[in-house]
Amino acid sequence: MAARKxxxxxxxxxAGKFLVEGSQAVREALGGARVHDLFVTPAALERNPxxxxxxxxxxxxxxxxxxxxxxxxxxxxxxxxxxxxxxxLDVPLSTALDGAPALVAVLAAVAEPGNAGTVVRxxxxxxxxxxxxxxxxVDPHNGxxxxxxxxxxxxxxxxxxxxxxxxxxxxxxAGLTLLAADGQGELDLHDPAAAEVLARPTxxxxxxxxxxxxxxxxxxxxxxxxxxxxxxxxxxxxxxAAAVCxxxxxxxxRSRITGVPVTPGSSHEAIKKV
Amino acid sequence: MAARKxxxxxxxxxAGKFLVEGSQAVREALGGARVHDLFVTPAALERNPxxxxxxxxxxxxxxxxxxxxxxxxxxxxxxxxxxxxxxxLDVPLSTALDGAPALVAVLAAVAEPGNAGTVVRxxxxxxxxxxxxxxxxVDPHNGxxxxxxxxxxxxxxxxxxxxxxxxxxxxxxAGLTLLAADGQGELDLHDPAAAEVLARPTxxxxxxxxxxxxxxxxxxxxxxxxxxxxxxxxxxxxxxAAAVCxxxxxxxxRSRITGVPVTPGSSHEAIKKV
Numbered sequence: 001m002a003a004r005k006x007x008x009x010x011x012x013x014x015a016g017k018f019l020v021e022g023s024q025a026v027r028e029a030l031g032g033a034r035v036h037d038l039f040v041t042p043a044a045l046e047r048n049p050x051x052x053x054x055x056x057x058x059x060x061x062x063x064x065x066x067x068x069x070x071x072x073x074x075x076x077x078x079x080x081x082x083x084x085x086x087x088x089l090d091v092p093l094s095t096a097l098d099g100a101p102a103l104v105a106v107l108a109a110v111a112e113p114g115n116a117g118t119v120v121r122x123x124x125x126x127x128x129x130x131x132x133x134x135x136x137x138v139d140p141h142n143g144x145x146x147x148x149x150x151x152x153x154x155x156x157x158x159x160x161x162x163x164x165x166x167x168x169x170x171x172x173x174a175g176l177t178l179l180a181a182d183g184q185g186e187l188d189l190h191d192p193a194a195a196e197v198l199a200r201p202t203x204x205x206x207x208x209x210x211x212x213x214x215x216x217x218x219x220x221x222x223x224x225x226x227x228x229x230x231x232x233x234x235x236x237x238x239x240x241a242a243a244v245c246x247x248x249x250x251x252x253x254r255s256r257i258t259g260v261p262v263t264p265g266s267s268h269e270a271i272k273k274v
Numbered sequence: 275m276a277a278r279k280x281x282x283x284x285x286x287x288x289a290g291k292f293l294v295e296g297s298q299a300v301r302e303a304l305g306g307a308r309v310h311d312l313f314v315t316p317a318a319l320e321r322n323p324x325x326x327x328x329x330x331x332x333x334x335x336x337x338x339x340x341x342x343x344x345x346x347x348x349x350x351x352x353x354x355x356x357x358x359x360x361x362x363l364d365v366p367l368s369t370a371l372d373g374a375p376a377l378v379a380v381l382a383a384v385a386e387p388g389n390a391g392t393v394v395r396x397x398x399x400x401x402x403x404x405x406x407x408x409x410x411x412v413d414p415h416n417g418x419x420x421x422x423x424x425x426x427x428x429x430x431x432x433x434x435x436x437x438x439x440x441x442x443x444x445x446x447x448a449g450l451t452l453l454a455a456d457g458q459g460e461l462d463l464h465d466p467a468a469a470e471v472l473a474r475p476t477x478x479x480x481x482x483x484x485x486x487x488x489x490x491x492x493x494x495x496x497x498x499x500x501x502x503x504x505x506x507x508x509x510x511x512x513x514x515a516a517a518v519c520x521x522x523x524x525x526x527x528r529s530r531i532t533g534v535p536v537t538p539g540s541s542h543e544a545i546k547k548v
Contacts, residue, residue, distance in 0.1 A: 122514050127504025155506040190525045192532070230401025230524050232429040236517065240396050243514040244521045250504050251464045251522075258466070 003039070003085055004072055009139045016088050018141035019073055022080040023048050025146060030054055032154030034087040038062045041070045044081030051082075060084075075143040088141055089158050093132065093167065096159035097174040101129035102201045103249055104176060105242065108164055108217055109135040109208040116140055117148025118239035119206065124152035126246035132203075133160045134167040135214075168220050171203035178221040180205045180213055181245050183235055185224030189248055197223055198252035206242050277313070277359055278346055283413045290362050292415035293347055296354040297322050299420060304328055306428025308361040312336045315344045318355030325356075334358075349417040362415055363432050367406065367441065370433035371448040375403035376475045377523055378450060379516065382438055382491055383409040383482040390414055391422025392513035393480065398426035400520035406477075407434045408441040409488075442494050445477035452495040454479045454487055455519050457509055459498030463522055471497055472526035480516050 005011030006019045017036065020029045023044075029035055030051075038055045040062060045052055055062055070081045097104065105123040110116050116138045123131050133140060140146075140158050161167050171178055177200045187194050205221055207213030218224050227241050236244070279285030280293045291310065294303045297318075303309055304325075312329045314336060319326055329336055344355045371378065379397040384390050390412045397405050407414060414420075414432050435441050445452055451474045461468050479495055481487030492498050501515050510518070 118511060118514065121507055122510060124505040125501070125503050125507035125510050150508070150511075152505075152507050190528050192529075227399070227521070228524075228528075229399050231398040231426075233395055233399035233426050234424070236396060236399050237392060237424075239514060240392065240517040243510065244517050247501070247518045248521075248525075250502075254464050254502075255466075 003037075003083075006085065007073070007075055007143070009142070012088065012139065012141055017085050018088055018146075019143065020084040020086055020146060021074055021076065021082065021143065022147075023051055023082055025151060026055075026082055026084045027051055028151035028154040029084050029086050030058060030060070033089055035060045035084045036087070037085040039065045039070060039073065039083045039085075041065060041067050041081030043067070044070075048082060076147075089153055090140070090160045091157050093159045093161050093170050096130040096132060096157040097170055099129075100201070101174055101176065102253060103128045103246065104130050104132060104171060104203040105246060106132045106134055106167055106171065106203055106205040107137060108205055108213060109137055109211075110206070110238065111138055111208055111210070113138045113142040113145035114148045115209060115238050117145035117153070119242045120145070120149040120156075120158070121152040122239065122243040122246055124149075124155045126243070126250040128156060128246060130157040130159065132167055132171075133158065134164040135162060164214075164217055165220070168205075168217070176201050176203040177223070178203050178205060179245070180218045180221035180224045181207070181227070181241055182213055182218050182224040183226055185226035187223045187225045188228050189225050189245065190228050194225065195252060198249050199256040202249050204242070204245050204249065206238060206245075209238050277311075277357075280359065281347070281349055281417070283416070286362065286413065286415055291359050292362055292420075293417065294358040294360050294420060295348055295350065295356065295417065296421075297325055297356055299425060300356055300358045301325055301328075302425035302428040303358050303360050304332060304334070307363055309334045309358045310361070311359040313339045313344060313347065313357045315339060315341050315355035317341070318344075322356060350421075363427055364414070364434045365431050367433040367435050367444050370404040370406060370431040371444055373403075374475070375448060375450065376527060377402045377520065378404050378406060378445060378477040379520060380406045380408055380441055380445065380477055380479040381411060382479055382487060383485075384411055384480070384512065385482055385484070387412045387416040387419035388422045389483060389512050390416075391419035391427070393516045394419070394423040394430075394432070395426040396513065396517040396520055398423075398429045400517070400524040402430060402520060404431040404433065406441055406445075407432070408438040409436060438488075438491055439494070442479075442491070450475050450477040451497070452477050452479060453519070454492045454495035454498045455481070455501070455515055456487055456492050456498040457500055459500035461497045461499045462502050463499055463519065464502050468499065469526060472523050473530040476523050478516070478519050478523065480512060480519075483512050
């Protein structure tokens with residue numbers, strides 16, 4: 001069936017649609033995307049009566065398909081027999097950055113779909129307002145990226161822009177301080193000097209797995225921030241570093257809003273107690 | 275060759291040895307493990323002259339093998355032609371917890387080797403003194419776990435103990451506060467009330483991917499701590515949550531030691547400035 005073409009990036013971009021597989025993801029899609037069609041095997045229909053009813057209530061055409069047909073639409077080892085066809089999720093950059101965002105994650109030249117999805121999930125968890133994929137980047141509609149995000153691709157605006165410079169300009173115009181995550185950065189994430197910076201409205205810029213951030217991108221940021229390495233590890237992986245950075249921002253903002261520090265040593269009373 | 279048996283857990287446990295593949299991992303093994311043998315293809319020999327010389331200087335027998343023989347010792351898609359046979363790394367629990375540890379990561383019933391390796395890497399980066407694998411757990415000498423750790427399995431003591439209760443007792447006896455990472459935990463990682471707790475010598479306990487922490491383990495901890503979810507994500511993945519928790523401890527300890535807060539809002543001056 002023609003929907004098979006959506007397994008490939010070129011097919012998705014031509015059709016402006018992508019595939020969403022499995023009950024959890026389809027449930028999220030019904031809440032966060034425009035769903036055109038739902039294909040379901042008899043077994044999956046039996047397992048997910050409420051979900052199918054919800055789709056029908058939303059006016060989504062539901063088609064019963066054979067296991068074999070469902071397999072041809074799946075890129076997983078264990079097809080779940082439940083596949084939705086949805087409009088691509090990405091919005092224009094200006095839309096993603098609309099409304100005075102406080103926390104944005106920019107992925108520059110990230111190639112591995114699992115990493116992209118995991119960072120989208122962490123960004124969602126940390127309360128980010130948007131995720132922007134900049135430069136030559138993986139497609140967030142790739143099946144593995146969607147699965148790794150565990151629904152988060154449907155939770156917050158995603159934008160794509162090949163011109164990384166334009167992304168940085170737009171973030172700055174949106175009032176965001178640009179922080180480049182950089183293992184060699186001059187600012188230590190846990191340094192007291194970083195505290196004031198972290199509480200600002202921030203766009204975190206994360207580089208690809210293999211080569212990190214291009215030097216020009218790192219230099220264009222307001223600060224290059226390194227996650228301190230207290231042990232002997234030479235680095236953190238992309239998703240882990242991104243989660244630590246985004247949560248540092250979330251914590252700093254919360255602490256600033258409540259006026260109460262997140263970490264100890266911050267009041268003399270706490271120092272005396274411990 | 276007999277070394278092939280080391281690709282399987284039972285073979286590793288019987289022989290007390292495991293396989294380490296690739297130049298980066300073998301370099302780390304030479305510095306952090308007892309290496310018995312090094313197998314190298316002619317091509318890998320040519321690519322890694324200094325590494326082979328270092329092995330020979332350490333008295334490690336180096337054997338030239340065919341590409342085909344090297345492939346039989348590899349569980350990767352692209353074998354690197356360089357494989358060391360090393361003694362298993364794990365030490366007794368009492369050894370791992372020796373010397374007043376300040377930060378320990380306990381993995382309870384973690385099944386996925388990539389996750390285990392990624393947490394070991396994050397624990398190393400955050401300055402943990404040891405990693406303990408408790409209960410029915412993945413073997414940290416599994417090839418995928420070793421690769422995901424990017425050398426960190428060689429950097430800090432690893433212990434394994436099937437009796438999770440004994441692990442908790444030993445951690446407590448070592449002066450550690452037990453914090454169970456738990457999405458339903460009563461203590462919010464970013465709550466000011468958590469600050470004093472986080473700065474203590476801590477054993478973080480992380481549960482498996484599928485079912486999280488067993489209730490008995492969570493209840494036995496001193497506190498159950500949740501990573502706050504600021505957005506709409508329902509959870510974080512294990513490795514991401516572990517990194518955020520371990521770095522929160524590292525930051526809290528550093529802040530306590532320096533007497534300067536890691537996050538803003540902690541001095542009135544900072545509040546005024548931002």
